Amino acid sequence: MTADKTRALVLRAIPFGETSAIVTLLTRDHGKVRGLAKGAWRPKSSFDAALDLLSVCQVLVLRRSANSLDLLTEAFLEQRFRVGDCQAAVAAGLYLAELLDAVTVDADPQPTLFDLARTTVGLLSQPRPGTNQDQTITWSKNTAGIAALLVHAELGILREIGQQPALHRCAECGTPLEGSRIAFGLLAGGGLCPRCRRGQRPVVSVSAAAVHLLRKLAVEPILPNQDQPAATALGEVRAVMNTVITNLLGRRLKTSHWLTTSLAFSPGNHR
Numbered sequence: 001m002t003a004d005k006t007r008a009l010v011l012r013a014i015p016f017g018e019t020s021a022i023v024t025l026l027t028r029d030h031g032k033v034r035g036l037a038k039g040a041w042r043p044k045s046s047f048d049a050a051l052d053l054l055s056v057c058q059v060l061v062l063r064r065s066a067n068s069l070d071l072l073t074e075a076f077l078e079q080r081f082r083v084g085d086c087q088a089a090v091a092a093g094l095y096l097a098e099l100l101d102a103v104t105v106d107a108d109p110q111p112t113l114f115d116l117a118r119t120t121v122g123l124l125s126q127p128r129p130g131t132n133q134d135q136t137i138t139w140s141k142n143t144a145g146i147a148a149l150l151v152h153a154e155l156g157i158l159r160e161i162g163q164q165p166a167l168h169r170c171a172e173c174g175t176p177l178e179g180s181r182i183a184f185g186l187l188a189g190g191g192l193c194p195r196c197r198r199g200q201r202p203v204v205s206v207s208a209a210a211v212h213l214l215r216k217l218a219v220e221p222i223l224p225n226q227d228q229p230a231a232t233a234l235g236e237v238r239a240v241m242n243t244v245i246t247n248l249l250g251r252r253l254k255t256s257h258w259l260t261t262s263l264a265f266s267p268g269n270h271r
């Protein structure tokens with residue numbers, strides 16, 4: 001039995017027996033890990049809040065044989081997902097956790113993906129009172145900002161798993177994409193020029209404003225003190241991301257409908 005110490009983000013915790021939990025962690029050094037945390041939900045458990053959803057913690061995982069669950073023996077909290085009553089931030093966090101769980105596999109470390117996830121959870125959380133860390137910047141209650149931040153994270157996740165959609169050039173032939181509307185081929189992997197879109201299915205038509213926003217968010221988030229994106233472009237971008245990710249996974253994420261309504265977009269305009 002080996003012991004691995006690593007930094008981890010809690011993606012899921014389900015009850016096991018009276019007081020224990022089976023915890024799914026995205027770890028920085030060992031990829032996704034599932035482990036049994038004995039007594040995690042006992043009052044005064046040594047795990048405390050370290051195993052709450054989207055907590056970042058230092059964990060010690062005891063690796064067991066292939067047929068038994070690993071054991072999580074220690075978890076020290078480093079950063080909490082603390083969003084108060086901001087429903088948009090809660091929904092964005094839950095969606096992010098479900099997405100990360102869906103696109104990662106066990107024991108395949110992706111440190112850049114981990115760092116992106118950790119940073120996003122940190123930005124969604126409200127600054128901790130008494131610390132001087134990024135005190136001036138908070139996304140709390142800024143629904144448009146949260147929606148844009150999440151798309152930035154999703155595009156980064158897609159990039160890290162080799163599924164970033166083509167946004168600047170035709171996914172098929174490399175011709176620069178231009179025009180007032182751009183065809184987005186879901187199987188082709190992004191934007192398509194008029195010539196290549198013929199016969200392609202499924203294709204969604206996206207406005208130039210939404211493509212411009214996607215290009216921007218693929219590079220950087222929009223800070224709360226910067227000009228916020230227009231609601232129409234943001235709603236369209238949300239619908240595109242829902243469609244792209246549903247198509248990639250072959251199923252809708254359970255949290256996607258709640259996310260869309262929490263971000264105040266009409267749930268009717270996406271598939």
Ligand SMILES: [Zn+2]
Nearest residue numbers: 170173193196
């Ligand atoms: Zn083309």
